[in-house]
Amino acid sequence: SSQVVWSMLGNRQFCSYKMTTKTQNFCRNEYNLTGLCNRSSCPLANSQYATIREEKGRCYLYMKTIERAAFPRRLWERVLLNKNYEKALEQIDENLIYWPRFIRHKCKQRFTKITQYLIRIRKLTLKRQRKLVPLRRKIERREKRREEKALIAAQLDNAIEKELLERLKQDTYGDIYNFPIHAFDKALQQQDAESESESDAEREEEDDEDVDKREFVEAEDSDLSDFEDMDKLETSSEEEQEEEEEVEKTASHSKSKGKTPLKGPARRKRPYIEIEYEEETEPTTKTKAA
Amino acid sequence: AAHGGSAGPPAPERVLFPPTFSVSEIKNKQRRHFMFLRWKQQQRKEKLAAKKKRRKEREALGDKAPPKAVPKTIENQRVYDETTVDPNDEEVAFDEATDEFAPYFNRQTVPKILITTSDRPRGRTVRFCEQLATVIPNSHVYYRRGLALKRIIPQCIARDFTDLIVINEDRKIPNGLVLSHLPDGPTAHFRMSSVRLRKEIKRKGKEPTEHVPEVILNNFTTRLGHSVGRMFASLFPHDPQFIGRQVATFHNQRDYIFFRFHRYIFKSEKKVGIQELGPRFTLKLRSLQKGTFDSKYGEYEWIHKRREMDTSRRKFHL
Numbered sequence A: 001s002s003q004v005v006w007s008m009l010g011n012r013q014f015c016s017y018k019m020t021t022k023t024q025n026f027c028r029n030e031y032n033l034t035g036l037c038n039r040s041s042c043p044l045a046n047s048q049y050a051t052i053r054e055e056k057g058r059c060y061l062y063m064k065t066i067e068r069a070a071f072p073r074r075l076w077e078r079v080l081l082n083k084n085y086e087k088a089l090e091q092i093d094e095n096l097i098y099w100p101r102f103i104r105h106k107c108k109q110r111f112t113k114i115t116q117y118l119i120r121i122r123k124l125t126l127k128r129q130r131k132l133v134p135l136r137r138k139i140e141r142r143e144k145r146r147e148e149k150a151l152i153a154a155q156l157d158n159a160i161e162k163e164l165l166e167r168l169k170q171d172t173y174g175d176i177y178n179f180p181i182h183a184f185d186k187a188l189q190q191q192d193a194e195s196e197s198e199s200d201a202e203r204e205e206e207d208d209e210d211v212d213k214r215e216f217v218e219a220e221d222s223d224l225s226d227f228e229d230m231d232k233l234e235t236s237s238e239e240e241q242e243e244e245e246e247v248e249k250t251a252s253h254s255k256s257k258g259k260t261p262l263k264g265p266a267r268r269k270r271p272y273i274e275i276e277y278e279e280e281t282e283p284t285t286k287t288k289a290a
Numbered sequence B: 001a002a003h004g005g006s007a008g009p010p011a012p013e014r015v016l017f018p019p020t021f022s023v024s025e026i027k028n029k030q031r032r033h034f035m036f037l038r039w040k041q042q043q044r045k046e047k048l049a050a051k052k053k054r055r056k057e058r059e060a061l062g063d064k065a066p067p068k069a070v071p072k073t074i075e076n077q078r079v080y081d082e083t084t085v086d087p088n089d090e091e092v093a094f095d096e097a098t099d100e101f102a103p104y105f106n107r108q109t110v111p112k113i114l115i116t117t118s119d120r121p122r123g124r125t126v127r128f129c130e131q132l133a134t135v136i137p138n139s140h141v142y143y144r145r146g147l148a149l150k151r152i153i154p155q156c157i158a159r160d161f162t163d164l165i166v167i168n169e170d171r172k173i174p175n176g177l178v179l180s181h182l183p184d185g186p187t188a189h190f191r192m193s194s195v196r197l198r199k200e201i202k203r204k205g206k207e208p209t210e211h212v213p214e215v216i217l218n219n220f221t222t223r224l225g226h227s228v229g230r231m232f233a234s235l236f237p238h239d240p241q242f243i244g245r246q247v248a249t250f251h252n253q254r255d256y257i258f259f260r261f262h263r264y265i266f267k268s269e270k271k272v273g274i275q276e277l278g279p280r281f282t283l284k285l286r287s288l289q290k291g292t293f294d295s296k297y298g299e300y301e302w303i304h305k306r307r308e309m310d311t312s313r314r315k316f317h318l
Helices: A002-012 A085-095 A101-126 A137-154 A156-169 A181-190 A193-216 A221-234 A237-249 A263-269 B029-064 B090-098 B123-135 B149-158 B223-233
Strands: A018-020 A025-027 A049-055 A058-064 A076-080 B113-117 B139-141 B163-170 B173-181 B187-196 B214-218 B246-253 B256-266 B272-289 B300-303
Touching: A049 A101, A058 A085, A058 A101, A085 A101, A137 A156, A137 B187, A137 B246, A137 B256, A137 B272, A156 B214, A156 B246, A156 B256, A156 B272, B090 B223, B113 B123, B123 B139, B123 B163, B123 B173, B123 B272, B149 B163, B214 B223, B223 B246, B223 B272, B223 B300, B246 B272
Parallel strands: B113 B139, B113 B163, B214 B246
Antiparallel strands: A018 A025, A049 A058, A058 A076, B163 B173, B173 B187, B187 B272, B246 B256, B256 B272, B272 B300
16 A cells, blocks of 8 residues: 555555655655655655654654554654764664664665764854854844934034134144234234234244244144134235245145145035034043043 | 816905814815815915015014024934933943943053954945945954854953954945954944945045044944944054044934044144045944853843834834
8 A cells, every 4th residue: 555655645546745846856755765756765755764863962763664554643663862873873783683774775875864863962062162143133223313313413523623722722732833822812802013023023933932842842733823823813825835834844644634624614515414412411521641 | 166267367356165174085186186185375475475464473572572482303302212321420430430331431452443244245345344444443354254253252362452343245345344352342233334435535635644543433322332433443553643633423313323533633723624534434333242252142231123112103212
């Protein structure tokens, strides 16, 4: 009757375990020995059949004989195999002693493969496991949107500039930037021609000093450039010549001193979003120096 | 019936509706749409008229006018966090004097940073690591090559590294950052987004030089924010070289930390110009762990729990 079964399932009728691909037929039956759909490997079409299956790291030998074909519950007989590889092979041999060669051979092959992959599993679990965390699309989208909004609300450039000016006011930079604050204020408040000429004279004197200073204090480039920047506010033409000299002198330095950073005037060209925020709480900042 | 002509917008006076009528009751979609638009226009006109009237009143009153209403922003409406640090709090000051960063802030240790990635980094991540190494002084980039972090950490401690940065990569872009302070310091795990390398930044300046940059930490208000801020501060050497005129900014806004690297120049005492160099990225804190990196047995000080913490739009933790 196994012949009949095979003639039905194998070729003509439908077998639910059979999976066809372009080149081969596979059998999805869990008791199948080789995994292919063949006359000799079909567990339904062979009344005497054996397989190796592993459960939780232990391997079992399953056997099916004709005598028990009428009792489906007792159909498959299970033998626990030894953990030792050679002893287990002997066990298979002794259990399948008078069985067809094909089944014995395939059983041993399958058992070998299973032990190999069990060893590999054990080795891999000792190494670093990589945990895959799924992304949730809705959450990703929400986070991205919130980040954009936070960026707009942050107004980073303003915040940084404010902080830097704060630090300048609190004298963390010490003597590097010598903005003569008081003279400036006086000049702005009074707006007298005399005071302007006086400050001009002061500036010219300082320029003379600078000429000497250059020899000694070459590292302090920012000093001189700042003086130039201030001078730009009042006089224009003379400074350009001095700037060029400066640039030649500090050619080794990779920074662009005399030019104003492009960020200032060029910023306006960006689409400027007018959002009025009135921040009541001042950002608490950390002052590093001093 | 009593509706006006459907061709052009008829004058509203001619139309008479029963008083309980609403636009949504009309069954015809076209007609309903049309009526709704008309209603909207009317609302807008009324609003404009009200605004104008208010402005006229304000001008008429002159000095006696009531002050302008402050618009509500998310920062204004933020749910008050009880762990907000008061600048004069002694307990906080004492804690900070005795926590893991105390040796750094007492200038006993010099930061030395190891930057590495996850396995098999792709081009963008590698370049980002290199740029980050130029931004952070005294930092070294090492390839991961499949080594376990738990084995790297004792070796780093032996070689006197103070901080470890691991940049996690997914599909060729960096998307995570693990910052670990080494001699048994806290470990922070961030999600990183919108990474821009130097060449993608518009109007950028030249390369960052070797000078030690200044550090700006903005808006870290709560206790948690404070500890994270101190972690960032401890990456950079304590004495910035002002000659370099470089500044690294960590700005916290609504729990997103924006990192920028600029060069500044003082044009006058009231004006400063900044020019962006260096990479930029944003971080979002995912977890803060007490000891060094240990995902299974570590003691977590703070984990972002989505279900509990993302319920309110006005609640932030940093």
